[in-house]
Amino acid sequence: MTPDSPQPAADPVRIGIVSISDRASTGVYEDKGLPALQDWLTSALLNPIEFEARLIPDEQERISATLIELVDAGCSLVLTTGGTGPALRDVTPEATLAVAHKEMPGFGEQMRQISLQFVPTAILSRQVAVIRDQSLIINLPGQPKAIAETLEGLRAQDGRPGVPGIFAAVPYCIDLIGGPYLETRDEVCKAFRPKNAVRPARTA
Ligand SMILES: Nc1ncnc2c1ncn2[C@@H]1O[C@H](COP(=O)(O)OP(=O)(O)OP(=O)(O)O)[C@@H](O)[C@H]1O
């Protein structure tokens, strides 16, 4: 590419967002999970995104079927929110593991590390991440504010070290499973890739 040639457009990506909540799905309260997921992803990614959004109750079979449907529809990434705790109705991790081809335990471990900086009850979240076909599926906690917290992490401040958010590792994971090349806005989330996997940076 010469310095004057136009930059190729960022790859389009299809992303599944799933809010799992008995009360939001029956209208007891307004769902804040889907807007929080959509807003964060739109602010973090330079890629054109096609969202597939679902709002469903805490029912294991329904959750697994929704995840399979989104993977089969070509979503490279599926983010869920809700149903990761110890309550009897919380079954999101079981439903996710039931459709897994590979487990990715690092995501859950890192999310609990991040969330512990915000609430001591972070250890109650049983969130998991898995690969199914060419899709990465990640569980996030149900508290709407936990979505940005876990994806983005915590910046270093007042002499305290930061904690990297999990999204920093998502683009390279999606490269490795043959998905589109995800590009992030550094001010929201700086994605990490090994040097030999990095494409030239965009100038605008
Ligand atoms: N989709 C959502 N929209 C708005 N607020 C939510 C949502 N999910 C959870 N919350 C808020 O976060 C709190 C903790 O979430 P949690 O997933 O544990 O809910 P829950 O007690 O299992 O109930 P439900 O499944 O009916 O949302 C809820 O009590 C609620 O205040």
Ligand SMILES: Nc1nc2c(c(=O)[nH]1)N[C@H]1C(S)=C(S)[C@@H](COP(=O)(O)O)O[C@H]1N2
């Ligand atoms: N960042 C963050 N993580 C969090 C929380 C939170 O408020 N912020 N709440 C915790 C609590 S109280 C619970 S019970 C678990 C599980 O929540 P879920 O069932 O809504 O998924 O997430 C934990 N992780």
